[in-house]
Amino acid sequence: MDKVTVEICCGTACYLLGAARLMELEANLPEELKGKVEFEAKACLGMCNDDRLGGAPYVRVNGSEVIANATPDAVLARIRTLLEMEDL
Numbered sequence: 001m002d003k004v005t006v007e008i009c010c011g012t013a014c015y016l017l018g019a020a021r022l023m024e025l026e027a028n029l030p031e032e033l034k035g036k037v038e039f040e041a042k043a044c045l046g047m048c049n050d051d052r053l054g055g056a057p058y059v060r061v062n063g064s065e066v067i068a069n070a071t072p073d074a075v076l077a078r079i080r081t082l083l084e085m086e087d088l
Protein backbone atom coordinates (compact mmCIF):
# COMPACT_ATOMS: atom_id res chain seq x y z
CA MET A 1 0.00 0.00 0.00
CA ASP A 2 1.52 3.34 -1.02
CA LYS A 3 -0.73 5.61 0.97
CA VAL A 4 -3.96 5.23 2.86
CA THR A 5 -6.66 6.88 0.79
CA VAL A 6 -9.42 8.66 2.68
CA GLU A 7 -12.45 9.77 0.72
CA ILE A 8 -14.62 12.13 2.70
CA CYS A 9 -18.19 12.47 1.56
CA CYS A 10 -19.16 16.10 1.28
CA GLY A 11 -22.68 15.51 0.04
CA THR A 12 -25.45 17.38 1.81
CA ALA A 13 -26.30 14.80 4.49
CA CYS A 14 -22.68 14.12 5.37
CA TYR A 15 -21.79 17.78 5.30
CA LEU A 16 -24.59 18.69 7.67
CA LEU A 17 -23.55 15.92 10.06
CA GLY A 18 -19.87 16.75 10.32
CA ALA A 19 -17.94 16.34 7.07
CA ALA A 20 -16.49 19.83 7.51
CA ARG A 21 -14.68 18.67 10.63
CA LEU A 22 -13.40 15.66 8.77
CA MET A 23 -12.06 17.89 6.01
CA GLU A 24 -9.89 19.63 8.61
CA LEU A 25 -8.08 16.36 9.25
CA GLU A 26 -5.71 16.84 6.35
CA ALA A 27 -4.46 20.18 7.65
CA ASN A 28 -4.25 18.86 11.21
CA LEU A 29 -2.68 15.52 10.47
CA PRO A 30 -0.22 14.40 13.16
CA GLU A 31 3.39 14.74 12.05
CA GLU A 32 4.03 10.98 11.92
CA LEU A 33 1.21 10.46 9.43
CA LYS A 34 2.14 13.22 7.02
CA GLY A 35 2.90 11.94 3.55
CA LYS A 36 1.20 8.62 4.28
CA VAL A 37 -2.41 9.60 3.72
CA GLU A 38 -4.22 10.97 0.71
CA PHE A 39 -7.47 12.84 1.30
CA GLU A 40 -10.16 13.44 -1.24
CA ALA A 41 -13.47 15.25 -0.94
CA LYS A 42 -16.24 13.40 -2.73
CA ALA A 43 -19.76 14.11 -3.81
CA CYS A 44 -22.44 11.91 -2.22
CA LEU A 45 -21.05 8.39 -1.95
CA GLY A 46 -24.58 7.03 -2.24
CA MET A 47 -24.76 5.61 1.28
CA CYS A 48 -26.85 8.22 3.06
CA ASN A 49 -30.12 6.66 1.95
CA ASP A 50 -29.35 3.26 3.43
CA ASP A 51 -29.91 3.16 7.20
CA ARG A 52 -28.23 -0.25 7.45
CA LEU A 53 -24.87 1.34 6.75
CA GLY A 54 -24.85 3.23 10.04
CA GLY A 55 -25.36 6.92 9.35
CA ALA A 56 -23.67 9.99 7.95
CA PRO A 57 -21.05 11.30 7.76
CA TYR A 58 -19.41 8.59 5.72
CA VAL A 59 -15.76 8.10 4.91
CA ARG A 60 -14.39 5.48 2.56
CA VAL A 61 -10.91 4.17 3.25
CA ASN A 62 -8.70 2.52 0.65
CA GLY A 63 -11.53 2.40 -1.85
CA SER A 64 -13.75 -0.09 -0.07
CA GLU A 65 -13.91 0.12 3.71
CA VAL A 66 -16.69 2.37 4.96
CA ILE A 67 -16.62 4.28 8.23
CA ALA A 68 -20.11 5.40 9.22
CA ASN A 69 -20.78 8.15 11.76
CA ALA A 70 -17.21 9.13 11.04
CA THR A 71 -15.36 11.36 13.48
CA PRO A 72 -11.85 12.70 13.10
CA ASP A 73 -10.69 10.43 15.93
CA ALA A 74 -12.24 7.33 14.37
CA VAL A 75 -10.68 8.07 11.00
CA LEU A 76 -7.27 8.71 12.54
CA ALA A 77 -7.48 5.48 14.53
CA ARG A 78 -8.27 3.51 11.37
CA ILE A 79 -5.43 5.14 9.45
CA ARG A 80 -3.00 4.26 12.25
CA THR A 81 -4.19 0.65 12.36
CA LEU A 82 -3.83 0.24 8.61
CA LEU A 83 -0.34 1.70 8.61
CA GLU A 84 0.72 -0.50 11.53
CA MET A 85 -0.66 -3.60 9.79
CA GLU A 86 1.45 -2.70 6.79
CA ASP A 87 4.56 -2.60 8.95
CA LEU A 88 4.06 -6.15 10.26
Ligand code: FES
Nearest residue numbers: 009011014044048
Ligand atom coordinates in the same frame (compact mmCIF):
# COMPACT_ATOMS: atom_id res chain seq x y z
S1 FES B 1 -24.29 12.67 1.40
FE1 FES B 1 -22.73 11.36 2.10
S2 FES B 1 -23.29 9.40 1.38
FE2 FES B 1 -24.78 10.76 0.57
